[in-house]
Amino acid sequence: MTESFEKRTQEVLEESAGRLDGRTRSRLTQARHAALAQLPNPARNWWRSYVPAGAAAAMAVLAVVIWSGPPSGTLPMAGVSPVEDMELLSDAEAPDFVADGDDLEFYEWAAGEVES
């Protein structure tokens, strides 16, 4: 008798709690969130966990760059090797603009003739 009475009252109260209107349920949810918001937020510091990995990666890249020596690929001059440069510079028949300063007017006249 007592047990069935207790069980019945419990069922009725449970039913009542389950029937809470939307406003009350919404305010209870808000209250819960407000309470939980007091806890420090770990998401705020998420980036700090990536700092060691980032630093290690940066150091690895730096190490690779240092150990592989100076850059091997200075841009190649189009179709001209350093050996050909040396031949041109040492060619005795090449015009010497600096030494033949007297002929400078002649070269300017010749250039004008070509353009016209």
Next chain:
Amino acid sequence: MTSFVTLAGVYSTPDLDGERSRDQDLMTTSRALDQFLSSVEKRAFKIAQLGLRNDDDALDAVQDSMMKLVQSYASRAVDEWRPLFYRILANRIRDMQRRRTVRGRIMAWLPVRDAEDDQESDPMAQVPSHDPGPAKRLELDEAIGVLETAVAELPPRQQQAFLLRNFEGLDVGETASAMGCSEGSVKTHYFRALENLRAKLGEVF
């Protein structure tokens, strides 16, 4: 390369490892608290509502209790939360009842104001939770109304013992902890509450 390994080893400091572990603990606690609070919030509201007979006051009492639990007892063992939470809620309800008694004495000297003037219409209040069917609903409506009136009229300690034991399902020890009294007192209050309720509801239930 040796220096790189050494530096990397130095850089992954125990502080950061500890912080990551603390963050994980915090997230676990937050999830557990969320689950716990959502599991008790409706019953806690009903308990506060029956004790205070006012929805807004009941919501305030529940919110204050949630805040207090998270603020002061989040680090306690999970199985301690339930009695602690109901202890806080019981204290909050008692404080509000006392304050209301004092306010009632003061207000008795002032002109009466219609309480309905303060009520704002809220569309959310009109949303029903679930509908078990008209006949069953009517029967349950009646049972809920009669039972809640009878429970609300119980002396505070009997009401507390009845709601915590019968409705919230705390055992005698947890109820004693929540009520701040001995297990013997809990048994006495609960027995008297059942007697009172049976005397009032015997024919209906």
